[in-house]
Amino acid sequence: MSRQSLSGFPEWTPSGRVVEQHVLDHVRRTFELHGFAGIETRAVEPLEDLLRKGETSKEVYVLRRLHDEGDTARERQLALHFDLTVPLARYVLENANSLVFPFKRYQIQKAWRGERPQDGRFREFTQADIDVVCQDTLPFQFEVEMPIVVAEALSGLPIPPFRIGVNNRKVSQGFYEAAGIEDVEGALRTIDKLSKIGPTGVAEELVEAVGATAGQAEAALALAAIRAEDESFADQVLALGHRSDLLDEGLEELTRVVAAGARHMPGVLVADLSIARGLDYYTGTVYETTFIGHEGLGSVSSGGRYDSLVSDGKRTFPGVGMSLGISRIMSRILGENLVTATRSVPTAVLVAVTDEASRTDSEAVAHALRSRGIPTETSPTAEKFGKQIRYADRRSIPYVWFPQTGEVKDIRSGDQMAADAAVWEPPTEDWWPRVVAMDAR
Amino acid sequence: MSRQSLSGFPEWTPSGRVVEQHVLDHVRRTFELHGFAGIETRAVEPLEDLLRKGETSKEVYVLRRLHDEGDTARERQLALHFDLTVPLARYVLENANSLVFPFKRYQIQKAWRGERPQDGRFREFTQADIDVVCQDTLPFQFEVEMPIVVAEALSGLPIPPFRIGVNNRKVSQGFYEAAGIEDVEGALRTIDKLSKIGPTGVAEELVEAVGATAGQAEAALALAAIRAEDESFADQVLALGHRSDLLDEGLEELTRVVAAGARHMPGVLVADLSIARGLDYYTGTVYETTFIGHEGLGSVSSGGRYDSLVSDGKRTFPGVGMSLGISRIMSRILGENLVTATRSVPTAVLVAVTDEASRTDSEAVAHALRSRGIPTETSPTAEKFGKQIRYADRRSIPYVWFPQTGEVKDIRSGDQMAADAAVWEPPTEDWWPRVVAMDAR
Numbered sequence: 001m002s003r004q005s006l007s008g009f010p011e012w013t014p015s016g017r018v019v020e021q022h023v024l025d026h027v028r029r030t031f032e033l034h035g036f037a038g039i040e041t042r043a044v045e046p047l048e049d050l051l052r053k054g055e056t057s058k059e060v061y062v063l064r065r066l067h068d069e070g071d072t073a074r075e076r077q078l079a080l081h082f083d084l085t086v087p088l089a090r091y092v093l094e095n096a097n098s099l100v101f102p103f104k105r106y107q108i109q110k111a112w113r114g115e116r117p118q119d120g121r122f123r124e125f126t127q128a129d130i131d132v133v134c135q136d137t138l139p140f141q142f143e144v145e146m147p148i149v150v151a152e153a154l155s156g157l158p159i160p161p162f163r164i165g166v167n168n169r170k171v172s173q174g175f176y177e178a179a180g181i182e183d184v185e186g187a188l189r190t191i192d193k194l195s196k197i198g199p200t201g202v203a204e205e206l207v208e209a210v211g212a213t214a215g216q217a218e219a220a221l222a223l224a225a226i227r228a229e230d231e232s233f234a235d236q237v238l239a240l241g242h243r244s245d246l247l248d249e250g251l252e253e254l255t256r257v258v259a260a261g262a263r264h265m266p267g268v269l270v271a272d273l274s275i276a277r278g279l280d281y282y283t284g285t286v287y288e289t290t291f292i293g294h295e296g297l298g299s300v301s302s303g304g305r306y307d308s309l310v311s312d313g314k315r316t317f318p319g320v321g322m323s324l325g326i327s328r329i330m331s332r333i334l335g336e337n338l339v340t341a342t343r344s345v346p347t348a349v350l351v352a353v354t355d356e357a358s359r360t361d362s363e364a365v366a367h368a369l370r371s372r373g374i375p376t377e378t379s380p381t382a383e384k385f386g387k388q389i390r391y392a393d394r395r396s397i398p399y400v401w402f403p404q405t406g407e408v409k410d411i412r413s414g415d416q417m418a419a420d421a422a423v424w425e426p427p428t429e430d431w432w433p434r435v436v437a438m439d440a441r
Numbered sequence: 442m443s444r445q446s447l448s449g450f451p452e453w454t455p456s457g458r459v460v461e462q463h464v465l466d467h468v469r470r471t472f473e474l475h476g477f478a479g480i481e482t483r484a485v486e487p488l489e490d491l492l493r494k495g496e497t498s499k500e501v502y503v504l505r506r507l508h509d510e511g512d513t514a515r516e517r518q519l520a521l522h523f524d525l526t527v528p529l530a531r532y533v534l535e536n537a538n539s540l541v542f543p544f545k546r547y548q549i550q551k552a553w554r555g556e557r558p559q560d561g562r563f564r565e566f567t568q569a570d571i572d573v574v575c576q577d578t579l580p581f582q583f584e585v586e587m588p589i590v591v592a593e594a595l596s597g598l599p600i601p602p603f604r605i606g607v608n609n610r611k612v613s614q615g616f617y618e619a620a621g622i623e624d625v626e627g628a629l630r631t632i633d634k635l636s637k638i639g640p641t642g643v644a645e646e647l648v649e650a651v652g653a654t655a656g657q658a659e660a661a662l663a664l665a666a667i668r669a670e671d672e673s674f675a676d677q678v679l680a681l682g683h684r685s686d687l688l689d690e691g692l693e694e695l696t697r698v699v700a701a702g703a704r705h706m707p708g709v710l711v712a713d714l715s716i717a718r719g720l721d722y723y724t725g726t727v728y729e730t731t732f733i734g735h736e737g738l739g740s741v742s743s744g745g746r747y748d749s750l751v752s753d754g755k756r757t758f759p760g761v762g763m764s765l766g767i768s769r770i771m772s773r774i775l776g777e778n779l780v781t782a783t784r785s786v787p788t789a790v791l792v793a794v795t796d797e798a799s800r801t802d803s804e805a806v807a808h809a810l811r812s813r814g815i816p817t818e819t820s821p822t823a824e825k826f827g828k829q830i831r832y833a834d835r836r837s838i839p840y841v842w843f844p845q846t847g848e849v850k851d852i853r854s855g856d857q858m859a860a861d862a863a864v865w866e867p868p869t870e871d872w873w874p875r876v877v878a879m880d881a882r
């Protein structure tokens with residue numbers, strides 16, 4: 001049996017998993033407190049559906065049964081999903097008649113992309129998504145709330161300070177159209193490369209590939225240079241002089257998002273007119289989140305408003321969503337040793353066993369402690385107490401209980417005291433493993 | 442976009458997912474209370490490793506990158522794991538130098554098998570596994586505790602009464618050898634088919650395929666017919682007259698497991714000498730669990746002791762484990778409508794919005810409630826209150842809060858009363874969605 005790690009398929013140690021579970025529990029709780037219901041979708045979709053949306057077609061993993069007796073030709077080809085948005089769209093259509101709208105759902109699952117692994121970019125990764133999907137019309141308020149929920153989910157985590165950038169597709173599109181740029185989607189895709197190829201590269205590509213004039217390229221770059229933590233971005237946009245109804249609508253929407261952000265999380269939400277998001281299904285607000293000082297890691301939470309991603313031809317289900325890149329966040333938390341777990345096993349108490357004849361006494365103590373929610377093990381052998389204490393120590397179990405004398409020992413301090421299994425509790429900080437900052441250890 | 446379900450890839454409604462999440466949370470908590478640490482492994486393993494163990498090789502899903510530019514030939518072929526035991530073995534070997542033994546781990550993840558879907562048998566399914574792995578030697582006590590932990594995990598669930606059957610490979614092997622059956626593994630595989638092909642079919646196969654005499658086949662069937670909830674099984678085995686040292690060792694071990702079971706969960710654990718388990722890596726105690734009255738569903742929790750599954754040639758890591766078939770259990774719970782969720786959204790309170798100008802008042806109430814752990818939404822629009830109440834009703838949100846009058850209304854009873862967002866709490870049964878038996882609804 002091989003025992004090598006696979007590049008792009010990260011796995012954590014038990015201690016790293018304590019940290020990840022802490023992250024996942026906090027994110028889930030935040031989503032649920034805001035009224036999002038959890039669902040899971042299957043890991044696979046028909047290949048043809050995955051190729052219809054997005055730009056990741058070349059990175060899809062296709063499935064094949066090893067001993068395929070030719071029946072795959074009759075079945076549809078299946079592939080692993082590369083995000084949780086396409087599966088959501090399919091789930092909504094499949095269950096449209098039984099779901100109640102607005103459908104607010106969260107989904108925490110793995111996704112797969114066969115691309116070359118890089119820092120913070122994996123072949124298998126965990127995403128935590130929230131979306132609100134409505135039938136026919138989507139109240140704009142949901143576009144306002146989305147980054148507030150994400151900021152709350154991130155705020156409780158042991159991560160660097162972060163910034164959520166917002167833009168609105170209507171602003172970009174309205175501006176480009178008013179400036180006379182014909183290939184709006186091409187311009188958006190080029191502007192999306194700003195951090196990779198810089199303003200000179202973008203200007204070149206806008207002229208050569210997108211067909212813009214030098215003046216149009218300059219205007220697009222001037223728009224993309226605008227940043228503001230308050231509503232002042234709107235005047236900066238208008239000062240560029242390319243105005244349209246669509247632009248005005250976009251500015252009004254973006255102003256509402258930025259104003260609510262300033263109220264709920266001052267300094268966190270920033271209007272960033274360079275945000276384009278590559279995917280062509282976004283039609284309104286778009287979001288991108290970076291760790292301050294770790295911009296090279298890329299976005300840790302992105303998303304946007306989509307009008308017609310979910311449609312069966314007759315009915316349309318507009319939505320808005322954001323996705324948290326749990327694996328990317330975890331790789332930074334664990335890679336930079338920002339935090340550690342106080343222990344890697346859940347166990348708070350090891351109940352010693354004096355001899356096999358009295359094992360039932362030890363089991364009774366363990367049962368009493370567990371019934372009050374205290375994670376407890378019974379020693380697997382009746383070795384000498386010194387060996388049982390070393391057994392606990394090796395596994396970082398903080399307390400050893402001696403049923404014969406009715407005493408419990410904190411093996412870190414050596415303190416030992418009489419205790420009643422019906423009422424004794426460990427101090428709060430020892431009850432379950434905790435996640436602590438490395439410098440506070 | 443297609444919107445069809447795929448046979449063998451089950452998905453639950455939001456309400457069904459409330460039930461599944463309840464099951465998963467209870468199982469995870471039970472495992473952690475007993476000191477098992479959670480890990481996750483990647484979904485894929487090198488194909489060659491998956492084909493080395495177990496009997497499911499033909500059901501493996503192999504991965505292929507859609508736009509593979511010939512580099513897969515250089516990379517190792519990857520396939521989706523079909524259980525969580527082979528990945529555990531690889532994880533232990535990969536991390537042997539950093540793990541602390543005994544390594545008690547639980548793992549709740551999806552697995553995939555490309556076999557034909559049937560009742561309770563899926564192509565994508567969730568397993569919840571516990572294993573204890575040691576270096577060199579494994580204390581027998583862990584074989585005793587395994588079914589006790591599983592029984593506790595199952596006891597808190599909304600499921601039919603269940604029975605955990607136990608046997609010991611040493612009993613079967615020692616007995617067969619003493620009876621002169623040469624192909625012990627062949628005999629085990631044939632006995633494993635008892636529930637499918639019946640005693641006549643088994644006897645035929647033992648004689649024709651395994652090479653046993655008619656008398657040996659009769660003896661093997663007599664052994665497999667033994668059932669007991671107490672230690673009396675041992676005398677029944679000895680009465681058959683085929684004795685060996687290995688058999689005696691197995692009987693002593695099985696007696697310890699059954700005695701502890703009778704003490705901790707009378708009537709649940711049963712010595713069942715027909716249990717063989719197909720997989721050839723088991724070497725000691727083996728387990729199989731069925732819902733009473735639903736035997737056709739197959740085993741919902743199986744496992745056993747393995748001596749040499751995990752080995753790097755120099756060191757050996759013996760272990761014992763059991764696996765809970767979450768998807769199989771869920772399919773029965775939901776398929777038979779045994780339970781329902783009190784609501785499908787987490788939200789307990791909808792805070793009404795009088796007009797957009799006063800939305801911040803509504804947001805302040807929602808924030809105060811959420812900060813005390815009460816799942817709360819703010820109305821997305823400032824429609825008439827009647828419409829906002831219908832919005833809550835449609836989504837099964839039990840309470841609507843009116844910030845202007847400082848009152849909260851139970852929209853089921855119509856009761857409305859003054860309330861302070863800093864102290865008000867919903868009754869316990871309304872706080873979060875609960876899972877209730879259908880007849881108690």
